[in-house]
Amino acid sequence: MKSVAIVVAICAGLAYYVWDYNTSPTGGKAKAEASASAYADAHDPEIGDCVKVKDPQGEPLPTVVDCGSPDAQYKLGEMLPGKGMHCASEYDYGIQYRNGQKFNYTLCFTKV
Template sequence: SYPQQPQPPREPQRRQPAGLLRAVKSGVVVLAVFGAVGYWVWDYNTSPTGGKAKAEAAASAAADEAKKHEPEIGDCVKVKDPDGEPVPTVVDCDSAEAEYKLDEWMPGKYQECGSEYDYGIQFRNSGHRASYTMCFTKV
């Protein structure tokens, strides 16, 4: 067996231009992704037709719709399905749709409207309110 001859030292390798090109491409892709996400966040929060505006409009519409079915003392209503599951809808007291006026709102289960009232609706655990009864007189 012969002794192995020492290998001549290698010259330091230079970075290949392809490595630099790959790094630049990766940087451009990362910037594009961050730019797209940033634009989406900005548009969502600031555009009048963006996601935040749509969500706020939907929440406002839902609140307005709920308010139409939660009359306060003195409000006039029309009642959908008065014999089944009645749903009072607030209407203008001067309109032809007005059927009843809310005169009393009684919290608690199984409250009964007195004989001075023409109509009553009992609600049990409806939405954010506990059980209650609404008492109406004809308009």
């Protein structure tokens, strides 16, 4: 009888975990993880991506946008690894950027 109660308790715990992870009324952990991933993707441009830069003179934050969008300000041409690097004269704008907690980059942009 004890073993049946243990199996039922384990199954109930697993069922609650799956429910909470995927469909909790507060959004669940899966939604929070997806939101965090989407945020990182939106602010982690790759070469060729167009961006809108929030606070370009203060603490710039590039947000990836569609190149055909009226919000597009710059196109990323080069990513220089390391902090304090200087963009070549062919670029119109450069910012120091930290990719999450991983790496420092100097991003070099041309105007769209």
